[in-house]
Amino acid sequence: MLTYILRRLAVALAVMLTVAVVSFLLLHLSGDLATAIAGPESSAADVEKIRVQYGLDRPMVTQFFEWLGSALQLDFGRSFYFQNTVMELVGERLPITLKLGAMSLLLAVAVAIPLGVAAALYRDTWVDRLALLVATIGQAMPNFWFALALIVVFSVGLKWLPVAGNASWQNFVLPAVALGYYAMPSLMRLTRAGMLDVMGSDYIRTARAKGLSPARVVFKHALRNAIIPVVALAAVELGFMLGGSVVIESVYSLQGLGQLAWDSIARNDYPVVQAVVLIIATFYIALTFVADVLNAALDPRMRTR
């Protein structure tokens, strides 16, 4: 088990390094940063001045290692746009995105697991079909549009919740619903598939034969086993949601990490963009690492892979 964890950790670190290299290269090769920062109307002399000022005139390799060296010490340099360091900006915004991610995940799990269990227990009835319909619709709706539709219905129509901002917890309800609905379908399908699998197994038949109550069989014996892969998937989904928060945060003007990235992209503030990409990737890598270790700890067959 320990060797598995260590090997998996080494891969995770290597992936992080690769993502850092790739995101650096993508941003530096896909266009001239100095021209982008200076704006389309500036003269060639201005562009040159900016190039020197931001150190963009130095060889790419030098720039990269300098950036990586400080990034390893959690120093991502200064924002081109603000006077603050990138870390200050990120530190301010990260809690909001984490709060949004946690709420979305809780909501998604709170809906997905009961729905998945019900769909499996009442397989091929209207309950099952309704659950599949809810999941299929969730996968088909563009999330920015669902977010806007929620505003129209619940903020403007029913006046239950605020339209935008991040002053109170009410501001997080609609964004969390919009983001959570995106993660719910896959969690629901996995719960359903896992429950169907487990309910047909020998030990459940034994538990039933022993005369245990149906509720006890379902919740104590079946769900416990069916839920393991769901917990692992939930960790991965949280990683995806942090990445997807850029869209939801921009719709609701939540001043989180996604909004910071989005504003920074519009302002050509590349140190910030780079840092946010790397931070979100790091969260995803850490969460998949946890999910893998969790799976391996609970299911020894996984360790040999």
Added chain:
Amino acid sequence: MTTTSLPLPGTAALAALPVPAWRRTLRRAAGHRGLLIGSIVLGLAVLAAVLAPWLAPHDPFAQDVTQRLIPPVWHERGTWEHVLGTDKLGRDYLSRLLYGARVSLVIGFVTALVAGLIGTTLGVLAGYFGGRVDAVVSYVITCRLAMPVVLVALAMASLVGGSLKVVIVLLSLLLWDRFAIVTRSATQQLRDAEFIAAAKSLGASTPYILVRELLPNLMGALTVVATLEMAHAILLESTLSFLGLGVQPPTPSWGLMVAEGKAYMFFQPWVIMIPGVVLAVLVLAINLVGDGIRDVAAPDGRH
């Protein structure tokens, strides 16, 4: 006639043969409700996109400030002149919707094709050769999965400048992961199959085995992934266009229509409802087709 005449000598054995596999598959496909509905909706969308110039009642780019924000026909102020109303510049919504289908479908098809090519190549090589090749490809897949798609696409589109071509290239380079994962594990299962061994013993070259023997057996799985990724690409294009970094105005894209209508959604909610619902219905149809193909191709492995 053939039923009354005696069987020709030697055909009795033929008659005893079961119905060919593809006929049975076709029969199952016709009986699958989700697949049927999905195919019809997708077919209609393709038809609308191809025939847009003939179907559209108005020029999708023609602005008319005297005809701004007319509601759809079911609304009390609606007119038959503009069945789905007009946008903030007085452009006919139905016409823009029809032309918008072109953007979504082109991006969906081309992205699924190019991403499929990249992913399948990687997946087949990794699955067939295993060992070091597999280790490298698996590592590349892991790295790709760690990159936040929306964020990377936004940052790149902002540097290069958003356009239809840029969106297709970016999404093709980002959405190959599922193709690679699925073809890799499918190839691993087929690698040691007897027909591969037979081809090897006949002296077939490795490229021949991969393309002519292995690939046809992956087509079922590939079609399913292709539909999922097509839906994924259409949703991402609409997201990029909504955020202003995808297809650029005045091109009619459904995501862009939602963005343009955003300021008016409080009093004219239909300006965002119509393109959003159309988008969701198209994606739903494509997903239904994908799920249906999976069910029909593997009837026993359902769920």
